[in-house]
Amino acid sequence: MRPLSLLKNIGRSPLALLLPVLLAAGATGVFAQDAVPASYEEAISGAEGARFVVDNLWILIAAALVFIMHLGFSTVETGLTQSKNTVNILFKNVFIVCMGAFTYALWGFNAMYPGEFNGIFALGSPIPDSFAEADIVANMTSQYAAYTYWADFIFQAMFAATAATIVSGAVAERVKLPGFMVYATLLVMFIYPITGSWEWGGGWLNGGLDSLFGNGDGSAEFIDFAGSSLVHAFGGWAALAAVIILGPRTGKYLSGGRVRPILGHSMPLTTIGVFMLFLGWFGFNGGSVLSADPQAVSLVFVTTAMAGFCGGLTAAFTSWAVLKKPDLSMALNGILAGLVGITAGADTTGVWGSCAVGAIAGAIVVFSVIFFDKIKIDDPVGAISVHGVCGIWGTVAVGIFGGGVFLTQLVGTLAVSAFAFTASFALFYLVKVTMGVRVSKEEESGGLDLGEHGQEAYPDFQTSTPQM
Amino acid sequence: MRPLSLLKNIGRSPLALLLPVLLAAGATGVFAQDAVPASYEEAISGAEGARFVVDNLWILIAAALVFIMHLGFSTVETGLTQSKNTVNILFKNVFIVCMGAFTYALWGFNAMYPGEFNGIFALGSPIPDSFAEADIVANMTSQYAAYTYWADFIFQAMFAATAATIVSGAVAERVKLPGFMVYATLLVMFIYPITGSWEWGGGWLNGGLDSLFGNGDGSAEFIDFAGSSLVHAFGGWAALAAVIILGPRTGKYLSGGRVRPILGHSMPLTTIGVFMLFLGWFGFNGGSVLSADPQAVSLVFVTTAMAGFCGGLTAAFTSWAVLKKPDLSMALNGILAGLVGITAGADTTGVWGSCAVGAIAGAIVVFSVIFFDKIKIDDPVGAISVHGVCGIWGTVAVGIFGGGVFLTQLVGTLAVSAFAFTASFALFYLVKVTMGVRVSKEEESGGLDLGEHGQEAYPDFQTSTPQM
Amino acid sequence: MRPLSLLKNIGRSPLALLLPVLLAAGATGVFAQDAVPASYEEAISGAEGARFVVDNLWILIAAALVFIMHLGFSTVETGLTQSKNTVNILFKNVFIVCMGAFTYALWGFNAMYPGEFNGIFALGSPIPDSFAEADIVANMTSQYAAYTYWADFIFQAMFAATAATIVSGAVAERVKLPGFMVYATLLVMFIYPITGSWEWGGGWLNGGLDSLFGNGDGSAEFIDFAGSSLVHAFGGWAALAAVIILGPRTGKYLSGGRVRPILGHSMPLTTIGVFMLFLGWFGFNGGSVLSADPQAVSLVFVTTAMAGFCGGLTAAFTSWAVLKKPDLSMALNGILAGLVGITAGADTTGVWGSCAVGAIAGAIVVFSVIFFDKIKIDDPVGAISVHGVCGIWGTVAVGIFGGGVFLTQLVGTLAVSAFAFTASFALFYLVKVTMGVRVSKEEESGGLDLGEHGQEAYPDFQTSTPQM
Amino acid sequence: MKLVKAIIKPFKLEEVKEALSEVGVEGMTVTEVKGFGRQKGHTEIYRGSEYTVDFLPKVMIDIAVTDDLVAKCVEAIKTGARTGKIGDGKIFVLPIEEAIRIRTDEQGDSAI
């Protein structure tokens, strides 16, 4: 997820404790292809060429894995909500992934990776349609990356929609479709690339905190390997803002502090979703190594998996202890919490550290879900807890288990979260006053599938008369 | 999808506009391993050996991705039909993928890639059981391919069943099982390899049109990168023939031109299916580069994804505009339409061109679905529109956006489609008069699950008495 | 699945018939990186470095594919059981995969691959948290493997939970959750690595039978490529022991030898599961080559796929002939049976041999399912037949089609199966007398979802009053 | 007022509904049920074990009608539901003592 220059900084980072690991990670930038090759043929021949082909292939496969996470989000959200809102949730998710990637090509990619810029905000622009041969070859050096421009783009594009997808789950079952579509498009197109550029685009966050909390030699830099903050906390806190404006589902919070749970309609769908997300995470984190470097990618696979597994275990046992029964939906949320948690430090945390990060995330998420229900923040799928709260946890955990500096991590993640919250609040509010964001009570009770789409998700016992 | 010789032709194609892209694509054949290696050990050692290992690995992974498309087809078709026909649809799909691959080993692979032949039709034969070491090593040169014989076979075998699977969706909910099984087996075993051999096997289509519409120097050759025509249009028009003979589902078309929609039973299943198909398409198109060439595969990933995303967007908005409500099933069909559309030119179309190809396909599919209902062609899942119509669109689109010659593309795709239609018509008719193709009215109303299988897909509220 | 030393033995095996294949398989160990590299940078540079990167990448991708098999198990088991036990089955599977990997890190990996040991049993210990640079580099030689320590671990860890997951399906719908959790944890943590160490860890099985049935030159060694015995038969026979102690579901077996079938609740879920398992099997078997060796991995892909396909075909037709109707659940079981069958000899069996192995497995599984019902062994998902019976079949099939020695194969697989049965019996019995293993009749009739979890899987028509 | 309770084959529901509309019935309530009767269930095999599905899917229609409409209503149901094959179903007529329209508080015949 970081341009090469940043990787080099990290390679120089004097975190003696984790030296070998970092060395491995840093090594991703060291494939020795510094001179511009004479031709494309040359660029892909020889041992360095073969290495380039592998690295590039891995980024592409990782992009495909991240793609399937969108199926994961779709089915997790569908499973945890009522059947009468199923078409709506699926439509929103399908729309977001399509629109997210399209606008990323149109604006986002260049806004997020602008090259030289003021460090805070850059204008976007469409990616090129194709390249002249000279440009293709010129890009195939270690100055650029261990992969092609296209691989770079598609990997990043698959991430882009994630932020809005996270919000989609939190506002489910009462948000008006057109308003949400406008909001999600603007969020993904314009807001997500801003915080992205702060760190991965080489902006102020990447370095700024180093001088503040360290001595500017890179040793106190902000670390967010694959996006605990830049993707997950961003989505989670943007979701909180939207939920605050939108309000809870009708009938969820009753007088006297009583909560009426609104049960999801299919645990198999939710489970399918979590497994798909887990699978995709190997690409999300593994691909963020930005090469197929064997030490780094292998370690990332192990830390990612262990954090997810341990998150599932602690969430299952925590829910059992606190809520008396082992709650499958909590165990599943716990797996996601562990995965979100390790995302910031998947390359610099040791195996047992990753177990700890995941285990703590799994416990956090149970209490967080309960807490948000207590304060009447209605989040049907637990998105704020999983992505927002555990995104912050994961980022600061790098300051504990992953070789980062605690204060840097804390300030960095809060900066991203605060910006996501504020921008989302402004945007959602704007949409509210212009187009409206909430469906009518009747529509909510009858279901958004009929109200927004005139379609049912499971229309089997449907008796009907054909028209005209 | 093309033997090496064809790739070379394309590499020579003087389409200056897209030179770098084509160069990249052509480069797949240029890995410099021309002399037969002394031993297997030598063949896989050194930089060229490493490159061979990567290329081969990618073809295998692509084969696995294409495999999962069959789950995609299964769940799309299941979701868009009634629950009482679910076991039947799943059984048909499971059968086809098993039988398709098996007959491909027995006959199809050698019929489709016969080497020297008359250009129109070749006899098939079983693939070898295993190879002597000398043969293994002899195959590992650029004269053969960037991958092993086994990788070649398994990648192609995974494609084979697709044609019949497309038909399966169109004839769903009223086709008799044994008749369909015989038809599908014959179609996949004998008919599909014929049109395949015309182009990918080096037959008349690959070159014939070049002399007709160009001057025979390869500049007007027919281009069908991964099978918009050879796989999708083939399946779509074969489906049309079957549907014409079979007739619509009982009660679908009423007097006075009224249409009674027969609703599918699970939108989540349909959505899962489309995501699985999309994922698999990265292998379908990406693997058709026939190597892990970084420029070509990366570009193919981008064009494939963008076409799918844009198809989804335009189908969603077109259905919204034309049908008043945003129709999820149409958005999902639109994604598939975009993917089918880009398949012929995924390696030679630019990014924005691929967006156009996909977007147009997404709009076409909506009108096409409506049109076929108007003329009483009953296609429960939209297979004719998605694969047939958009397969043709995608192939001619190469003549607009992808550097091909419009007339060549048009004539080529019509030739394939017409042959598929005719052969399927003859075959299905033959099965009709010999075994019968349609279930009784009672069975149709009671569901094929009970009628053909004596099994229900969701038998939970089942009260029963054990026998014997 | 075998340490390098074993691979070498096989490379030396004088099975002339399959020489080229074995040569290819043996070649996995021949990448020429024998001297310890000077630095990590050196280790991954040059042609050998590039090769190492590919090999390692493939093991990681294979691990991800094996991971998704756990989704396959979950949905197969869910689909073949009643909806009132769905949450319970999903929870068990989620728990097992999390706990299985965690305990494998804690104990199992080192117990299964102990290096020098008595050949029968070794103590486990936690894997290291991270490595010093020197250790990383020292591991990157052909003395160790074609991949990193982490890749090794994660690939093996994904296998580990499989054994308990197999049991989970067989004991479904009546097993008490806490008891099962303890049993599954102990089985995966302590028992599975024991038999694993016998063969893959270099224990007595790997060599012991060679001197017994051959002349100790390696020509009569036990062969279990990817675990027909060590994973599948282990799980299947462990399951039988548990089922014997647990007893059948209430109401399944009636007086007079009548059997009341208890129908599964969702064939789409079962089908999704089988496709996911099939996909994962490409990693399970393909990754067990332990490198990306192009001949070996490609052949394994072909044999694996063909065995699965042929198993599906024969099971479909066998069920049609014997039971009068084509049974989807049997066809799906047949696919799995074929895959289990080929697992022991996927690298040494020819293409048509693999078809035979799979086809026979597909027929066996139908009769086996019927047989176990006759003797009142109640296995809702057919796990004992698919994994136990076909695991044994697959192992001895190596003695017929895969170049192994029949007697060695038979004795080896019986040894593993007998140990699995005995250990599982003891363990399950212990849990029975201490914690109890069976839910009450009322809970069974009301469903384990409410009884154990207080949650329903599909709670849509739920009318409820919120509490406090 | 009477409650006409008809149990019919599911795929006949639409014809019955149309026949009822024609005789002036403006309201009805439909329930998915399982029926057991002379029409014997079918024998199936699941994973090798034979069993009989005893209960067949039917649809039950409850129609409240004024006394004068009962005969027409019964006639309409028969026309719509009959296939002549076993399992066509039954019609039962039950007395209703009072009917109320919730929305308007109307009572008696005008509530229907």
Next chain:
Amino acid sequence: MKLVKAIIKPFKLEEVKEALSEVGVEGMTVTEVKGFGRQKGHTEIYRGSEYTVDFLPKVMIDIAVTDDLVAKCVEAIKTGARTGKIGDGKIFVLPIEEAIRIRTDEQGDSAI
């Protein structure tokens, strides 16, 4: 004894249940049904074809009550179920000749 049969909008079930509890009704049986009445179904489009969903989801409640409770019971249902919009539903009162509690063999009013 009477059988009070009410057909109401599904989302009103809980309010009706509470209103009934307040007047002393201790048991009821609820069925998911589809209703056809004055409240016209909605017109939808599926893949280009327009159609009307004629039958709307409703909930049917069967309550056996002693004669003296009928009026209160009807009143409670009206209070709980009324929205004032078309489609609120109906209440039918049918005679019951006998009631039996299976567990205890109690008969008549005490069985309810």
Next chain:
Amino acid sequence: MKLVKAIIKPFKLEEVKEALSEVGVEGMTVTEVKGFGRQKGHTEIYRGSEYTVDFLPKVMIDIAVTDDLVAKCVEAIKTGARTGKIGDGKIFVLPIEEAIRIRTDEQGDSAI
């Protein structure tokens, strides 16, 4: 003729059906329902919020019988359905004024 309406525990359906067959009942119609009664629902927790499931799954059987069979029929239901635990359910007997077999136009007792 009477309509015997029984609400029982779902897992007792088969025993009841068999008991009914034995006394000569040849037809019945079964509906999945939710019951509310003395048998209190269970308290569950979903994602941290406690709630009570008030309505428990039951099965309702409608059996039309000739007057002389009513007593036997009720007896059979009781035998088949009783567990002795709370929630076993109820039997209600309602009058039927007319019965028609759709297939044959038979009326009265012979229609059942």
